[in-house]
Amino acid sequence: MSKIVVVGANHAGTAAINTILSNYPNEEVVVFDKNSNISFLGCGMALWIGKQISGPEGLFYSSKEKLECNGAKVHMETEIKKVDFKNKVVYGINKDGVEVSESYDKLILSTGSLPIDLPIPGKDLKNVQFVKLYQHAEDVIKKLENQDLKNIVVVGAGYIGVELAEAFQRCGKNVELVDLSDSCLSGYYDLEFREMMKENLVKNGINVNFGEKVLELKGTDKVEEVITDKKTYKADMVIL
Template sequence: MEKIVVVGANHAGTACINTILDNYKDKEVVVFDANNNISFLGCGMALWIGKQIAGAEGLFYSNKEILTGKGAKIYMETKVDCIDYDNKKICATDKDGNKIEETYDKVILATGSLPITPRIEGMELENVQFVKLYQNAAEVIEKLKDDSIKHVTVVGAGYIGVELAEAFKRNGREITMIDCADTCLSGYYDRDFTEMMTENLKQNGVQVVFNEMVSKIVGNGKVEAIVTDKNEYKTDMVVLCIGFRPNNELGKDSLELFRNGAYIVNKRQETSIKDVYAIGDCATVYDNSIKDTNYIALATNAVRSGVVAAHNACGTDIQSIGVQGSNGISIWGLNMVSTGLTLEKAKANGYDAITTEFEDLQKPAFIEHKNEKVKLRIVYDKNTRVILGAQMASREDISMGIHMFSLAIQEGVTIDKLKLLDIFFLPHFNQPYNYITMAALTAK
């Protein structure tokens, strides 16, 4: 019986393991994971910290018992020390120090990503926190039972930083959010959208600090202040959210790497070594918006990559159709979604990019109850007219609209194709000449 070893059992790994177990009964599946839990939904940590959900129980969708019940052999709390790719052998150590060896026919790396740790003074102080794993969130929540922690500083204004700023504020703390960039969410939105979110944070009591670089954290045993290149801020806890890096420890000396250290894979999730696959945050993706290899760490991408790798490792030829980096965020009722490239990113990737945009009420003006404005921006190539990206913001739930733009980028649809697109109308939902139609019709 062919043996497939999966190293890592979070989103990508779990999707991969389930796909093999559910579809290929002739395969032996062995799993290694260094953690003591499986399938934790990290996207729910901010909701947990912010007391918007009752607890962490619903943030797990699988466990060791479920997977072993399907026939997998699971090593939990077991760290893989090395992989001998030439002899197809894995060496690991469990929590009791026991050495384990497993051979494989094929191996799938799902080692995920690790928080970027800044090299600054004061990192060893109590109440300097990362929020990545279940244990990290649980530790933070336990510490927040201490009423002396009145102020929390979040370092980083990406998705996780913004979500945690809201979460800690909802938890009753005073919040400062610091970033060296000049705006928040800059990787996903153009400036007029990011300014909407910045103003939203300010209106809800978050102190927003941009264009400042953290230089050190100070305190006597515990955090007392955080120092930037321009100012000092008194605080009781520092939460670092400055990004993640691919966890490539097991293959960095053997496999071909992307510029950020991720394993380079093809559309079958195959690495540069035969019978070795990589999935999730440790691997690259094919980005349809730039028509090239890229790194986009999202849980949705991880799950899809796990499914693709599982089928290919088991002999079924399936290729990824690529991704657009579709994403979304909701902070104090302001909903923002995007896909593909911002205008700035499109130009940086060599496109002669321009935009068309439109802002209007979601429903006809005579609908007076719960009828909010929607802002839409579409980025497209001036010469080919092909859609490259889209951004939407509203206090309405407009999230489903971004799926159409994701498909448009995937399929190379032009902005002109949207002008007479058959979009239904009903006053309960939208306008007859809605913002999508109008943005397309007014495109240059």
């Protein structure tokens, strides 16, 4: 029997954990995740924000309890700070500030990704958001209850940006979709298909602004404007 430590328990981590537990029942599996939940289907956030589903419950397919029921040992809200690859030990800190460590025979790193943190002035203003985690989506939905929040600028017209632009439009907001590229979904499709998507966005009331570079976000406490190299947009919320 060997001991396998898995760092990160969202999609890749959960799949690895379930595969090991199902096929190699004698292996010891120890899991670390710095979030408070497991297996959140981030691709469904736009459906939740846009009120196409009633809540987030169906966006989870596993949990700490399910993994432990199948034989894993799971540490939630514990961030791994260091890996000693020579001596095969991981070191972390849990939510209470207590240091933890765990030895391993094999190590799986499934830490996921982060949105690009644009180096622009004003990004620390209130209502400038990432939408990556469950907590991000929950925060955005709460803020959308404020009827004074009318103008939303989405920076980035990839899959997530396009889906969120649709979601905010479904909520009755004025949506500006901004991207440095000359079209939406530029990393995924040929131009003729990207043009079809652009037409679809415009037809459904989303303002598209391509070939623009965001230079600065302005506001006193909360974000109020997005400055690009071509225009200035009113903004009560900005999604990066």
